[in-house]
Amino acid sequence: MTRIVAGAAGGRRLKVPPGQTTRPTSDRVREALFSALEAAGAVRGARVLDLYAGSGALGLEAASRGAERVVLVEADRRAAQVARANAAALALPGVRVVADRVERHLGAAAAAGERYDLALLDPPYPLGEDELAAVLGALAPLLAPGATVVVERSTRSPRPRWPDALEPGRERRYGETAVWTAHRADDADDDRDGGGGEDGDGRTDG
Known part of the structure; x- marks a missing residue:
């Protein structure tokens, strides 16, 4: 069962897509991720872009916790x-679903001049590292000052190849899931993810 962990829609269940086309983020990983993001002030009032959204669990979690x-x-x-269907059922304000390729x-x-404060990427395992690097490069111009980028991958995946515009931040591991963060390089001194320390499994950052 997948559900919204906290916020206005906390506890509400989410439908998941059939088959193996998507890889839903576990409730446990989302809870740990958003606890860190909220502690850094990166969610409430934020403009959020959820790429490779699947069921929408990550973006809808952000909306539930006060993203604008x-x-x-x-x-x-x-x-x-x-x-x-999940967005309609939750009826959270400010949520839009786009059925399109991420790159397009x-x-x-x-071209529309959109800007985002938080970008969440949970690409499917088959996505190659070159493709992911190209997406991160295309994403960088859309990021507002102080923006945070989160990439969720398998622990067997290499560290993302961040573009020059992004300053690598923390890495956390939860079982077989690795979560990397980065921030706009022009705001690199502002550790919006709370600095070093231990993750939810008691592991120190990589």
């Missing part, structure tokens, strides 16, 4: 329909 605007981007049509949406968003 959330855009869920998912290329798989069935998954996008599930994300729309980033280009359109850049």
Whole structure:
């Protein structure tokens, strides 16, 4: 069962897409991730971009916790329909679902002058590292000052290749899941993720 962990819609269940086209983030990982993001002041009032959104669990969690605007981007049509159904059921304000390829949406968003404070990426395992690096490069111009980027991957995946515009932050591991963060390089001295320390499993940062 997948659910919203906390906030206005805390405890509400979410539908998940059928089959293996998406990889939902576990409630445990979302709880730990958003606890850190909230402690850093990166969620409430934020403009959020959820790429490879799947069911929309990450973006909808942000909306539940007070994000101002959330855009869920998912290329798989069935998954996008599930994300729309979840957004409609929760009726959280400021949520929009876009059924499109991430790369194409980033280009359109850049042309429209959109800016985001928090970007959440949970790409499918088959996505190659070169493709992910290209997406991060295309994302960078859309980030507002002080923006935070979160990438969730398998612990077997290498560290993301961050573009020069992004300053690498913390790495956390939760079982088989690794979560990396980065911040806009022009705000590198502001550790919006709370600095070093231990993650939810008691491991120190990598």
